[in-house]
Amino acid sequence: MWQSIYEELKSENFEIISVAQDTGGEEAAGHIFDDANVSYTAIIDVNHQISSLYNLVNVPSGVWIDEDGKIMRINEGTYAKTHMDGAFGTDDYVPIVRDWVAKGADSEYVWDRSKVRASIVQRTPEAERAQPAFRLGGYYFTRDNDEKAEQYWTMAQELDPTSWNYLRQDLQYEEGGSAGPEWRARRDQVEGAGGNYYAPLEIENN
The missing domain is CATH 1.25.40 (Serine Threonine Protein Phosphatase 5, Tetratricopeptide repeat)
Structure with a gap:
């Protein structure tokens, strides 16, 4: 799903960086990217470093980052379509990504600074x-x-x-x-x- 979205939007200064969190490395997670034949940036993070840096506690979780390196949204389950009869995922997520790519900071789906801060998981x-x-x-x-x-x-x-x-x-x-x-x-x-x-x-x- 995300490969088709990337192909649709990549000419609009849009990039996907997908990071598999798996201690098993290439052997355990490499097939996920290979099977999808991805052309966006794909990384296997054996130490879960990305989850650590962004305080993420589940996968898949999304972080929107703009051209200036500012976080626009964070800590959301980002299945691109509904799974398991609505148990998780939503068909409504991709349209808001399209809106952000088209409008940038003017997108109605961009969060303000206080909302971004409030959405970052606080570790004990x-x-x-x-x-x-x-x-x-x-x-x-x-x-x-x-x-x-x-x-x-x-x-x-x-x-x-x-x-x-x-x-x-x-x-x-x-x-x-x-x-x-x-x-x-x-x-x-x-x-x-x-x-x-x-x-x-x-x-x-x-």
């Missing part, structure tokens, strides 16, 4: 500690020490239970995978308590 001190714990897990994983990898990935999830990325990465190498029964149970638990799998997509006119 424990969540800050979760990041090095997660990376230690990745370090041991790449050295085939599954026991130590699981120890530190579990620690990261305990320190920052808001991060779906940590859970996904851990479950990727468990029976059932990253969208199996344990993931569904966690999602049901969070949403049952009033939380969100993705932050609500705000596409009302500003």
Whole structure:
């Protein structure tokens, strides 16, 4: 989907940088880009560095950045179309991207500075500690020490239970995978308590 959007808009000074967050590297995530035959910039981020820099806790999440390097929107689930009978994703997201590309700062979907700041996830001190714990897990994983990898990935999830990325990465190498029964149970638990799998997509006119 995003490849066709890129082909449509790339002549309008529009660029997509897609970053797969996967400790498994090229072997685990490379096929995603290969299968889509992407021509936009594609990166595999084994340390989840992008999620760390922008305080993102789930994938896919979008960040709009203008030509001056300013964030225009952030921390939104960016499936380009509806999935699983409306469980997530929306067909309404692509039109607002088109509007922004066409109008730039004059787009009604660009957020003001206060809204951008309010939408950035604020980490607790424990969540800050979760990041090095997660990376230690990745370090041991790449050295085939599954026991130590699981120890530190579990620690990261305990320190920052808001991060779906940590859970996904851990479950990727468990029976059932990253969208199996344990993931569904966690999602049901969070949403049952009033939380969100993705932050609500705000596409009302500003």
